[in-house]
Amino acid sequence: MGRGRPRGFDRDEALDRAMRLFWTRGYQDTSIADLTDALGIGSPSLYAAFGSKAALFCAAADRYQESDGGRPGIALLAAPTARAGVEALLRENVALFTHRGGPRGCLLTRATLSCPPDDATVVAYLERSRRERLTALRTRLKAAAAAGEPLPSDDVDTLAQHYDAQVQGLAVRALEGATRPVLQRTVDLTMAGWDALAAR
Amino acid sequence: MGRGRPRGFDRDEALDRAMRLFWTRGYQDTSIADLTDALGIGSPSLYAAFGSKAALFCAAADRYQESDGGRPGIALLAAPTARAGVEALLRENVALFTHRGGPRGCLLTRATLSCPPDDATVVAYLERSRRERLTALRTRLKAAAAAGEPLPSDDVDTLAQHYDAQVQGLAVRALEGATRPVLQRTVDLTMAGWDALAAR
DNA sequence: CCTTTTCTGTAGTGGTCGATACACAATAAT
DNA sequence: ATTATTGTGTATCGACCACTACAGAAAAGG
Numbered sequence: 133m134g135r136g137r138p139r140g141f142d143r144d145e146a147l148d149r150a151m152r153l154f155w156t157r158g159y160q161d162t163s164i165a166d167l168t169d170a171l172g173i174g175s176p177s178l179y180a181a182f183g184s185k186a187a188l189f190c191a192a193a194d195r196y197q198e199s200d201g202g203r204p205g206i207a208l209l210a211a212p213t214a215r216a217g218v219e220a221l222l223r224e225n226v227a228l229f230t231h232r233g234g235p236r237g238c239l240l241t242r243a244t245l246s247c248p249p250d251d252a253t254v255v256a257y258l259e260r261s262r263r264e265r266l267t268a269l270r271t272r273l274k275a276a277a278a279a280g281e282p283l284p285s286d287d288v289d290t291l292a293q294h295y296d297a298q299v300q301g302l303a304v305r306a307l308e309g310a311t312r313p314v315l316q317r318t319v320d321l322t323m324a325g326w327d328a329l330a331a332r
Numbered sequence: 333m334g335r336g337r338p339r340g341f342d343r344d345e346a347l348d349r350a351m352r353l354f355w356t357r358g359y360q361d362t363s364i365a366d367l368t369d370a371l372g373i374g375s376p377s378l379y380a381a382f383g384s385k386a387a388l389f390c391a392a393a394d395r396y397q398e399s400d401g402g403r404p405g406i407a408l409l410a411a412p413t414a415r416a417g418v419e420a421l422l423r424e425n426v427a428l429f430t431h432r433g434g435p436r437g438c439l440l441t442r443a444t445l446s447c448p449p450d451d452a453t454v455v456a457y458l459e460r461s462r463r464e465r466l467t468a469l470r471t472r473l474k475a476a477a478a479a480g481e482p483l484p485s486d487d488v489d490t491l492a493q494h495y496d497a498q499v500q501g502l503a504v505r506a507l508e509g510a511t512r513p514v515l516q517r518t519v520d521l522t523m524a525g526w527d528a529l530a531a532r
Numbered sequence: 533c534c535t536t537t538t539c540t541g542t543a544g545t546g547g548t549c550g551a552t553a554c555a556c557a558a559t560a561a562t
Numbered sequence: 563a564t565t566a567t568t569g570t571g572t573a574t575c576g577a578c579c580a581c582t583a584c585a586g587a588a589a590a591g592g
Contacts, residue, residue, distance in 0.1 A: 137569045161446075176572095179550095246445055262508055284521065284525070299501075307445065314493055329528045337590095376582070380539065
C-alpha cells in the first residue's frame with residue numbers, strides 16, 4: 133500500500149469531469165480555475181495528480197477515446213463490410229456529436245482548432261490521434277478492397293481522406309448548432325453517394 | 333479635411349495584417365501585443381482606430397469576406413448551373429485553404445472553434461456569417477431545382493447542409509495539414525457522388 | 533502667434549493565466 | 563511514539579491578458 137496521506141478525491145471521476153470541460157470549452161478556454169472548480173479540488177492537488185494542464189488534457193483525451201469518443205472507431209471495425217463500417221462510423225459520430233446532455237462536437241477536433249501552436253505536448257498528442265484515426269479508416273478500406281468489396285473509388289487513400297473529412301465536417305456543423313436529424317440527413321446523402329458510386 | 337494630427341499608419345494595410353494574424357492563430361490566441369507588433373503601432377493607436385479586439389476582429393473578418401474569403405461565394409453564384417456552382421465553391425475553398433504563403437484553413441471556421449462563448453460580439457458576428465453562407469447555398473440550389481436542373485436529392489435544404497459540411501470538413505483538414513492535391517481529390521469524390529446521384 | 537483637435541508613446545491599470553512554496557494534515561512503516 | 567511519505571489549503575508567483583490615463587506631438591482653424 134502507498135504510504136502517505138490518501139488522495140481526497142476520485143481520480144477517475146476527476147478525469148471524467150475534466151474531459152467534459154475540455155470537450156465543452158476546448159483546450160485553451162478551459163482554465164485551471166475552471167478545472168479546480170468543476171473537480172472540487174485545489175490546484176496543488178490537480179498538479180500533484182496530473183502534472184500539468186497539458187498532461188491533464190492528454191489524460192482526459194485518452195479517457196474520451198476509451199469511452200464515448202471510441203465508439204465510432206469500434207463501429208467501423210466491427211461492421212462486416214466497409215460500406216457498413218463507414219456508415220456506422222458516421223452515424224456513431226453524429227450520435228456522439230449531438231448526444232443530449234453531453235457537449236457537442238468532437239473533443240479532439242475542438243482542441244485542434246483552439247490549442248496554441250507552441251504547446252508542443254498537446255499538438256503532438258492531437259497529431260498522433262488524427263494519424264491513428266486516418267490509418268484505421270484507410271486500413272479498413274484497404275482490407276475491403278482486397279476482399280473485392282465494391283467501393284466508390286479504387287483510390288483507397290483518397291476514400292479515407294474523404295470520409296475523414298466527412299467526420300470533421302459533422303463535428304464543426306454540430307458545434308455550430310446543427311441538430312441530430314439534420315446531420316443524419318447529411319449522412320444519408322453521403323451514403324447515397326457511396327451506393328451510387330459503388331454500383332457503377 | 334480632418335483637423336487633428338494625421339494617423340501615422342495605413343488603416344487598410346493594418347486591417348490586412350490583422351486579418352492574416354487572426355486567420356493564422358484564431359481569435360483567442362491572437363493577443364493585442366501580437367497585433368500591435370505585426371501592425372507596427374502602439375495599442376492606443378489600435379484602440380483609437382478600431383475600438384476593441386472584438387471590433388477589430390469583425391472588421392478584419394469583413395475584409396476577409398470581401399477579399400480572399402469571398403471568392404468561393406462569388407464562384408458559387410457566378411456559375412451557370414448549381415452543379416458547376418457547388419464544384420466551384422468547393423474548389424475555390426480548397427485553393428483558399430491551401431494558398432501558398434497564406435494561412436491555412438478558414439478564418440471564420442477557425443474563429444468559431446477558438447472564440448470564448450462569452451464574447452457576445454464575435455459570437456453573434458460569426459453566427460450571422462454562417463447563416464448567410466448557408467442561405468446563399470440553399471438559395472442557389474433552390475433556384476436550380478426550380479429551373480429543373482438535375483440534383484442529387486429533392487431535399488434542397490439537406491443538400492445545402494451537406495455541401496456546407498463539405499466546406500467545413502475541408503477547412504479542418506487543411507488546418508490539420510492536408511495538402512492541396514489531397515483536398516482536390518476529396519472534392520473529386522464529392523462531385524463524382526453528385527453526378528452519380530443526379531444521373532438517377 | 534495661439535487654440536482646438538486628433539493621434540502617438542510611455543507607462544501603467546486591474547485581472548487572469550498556468551504553476552508553486554510552504555506549512556500542515558493524514559496515512560504507513562519502524 | 564517517531565519517522566518517512568504523500569496529499570491538501572492558503573497564499574501566492576511572475577507573465578501575460580485586454581485595455582487606458584496622461585502628456586506630448588502634429589496637424590488645421592483662428
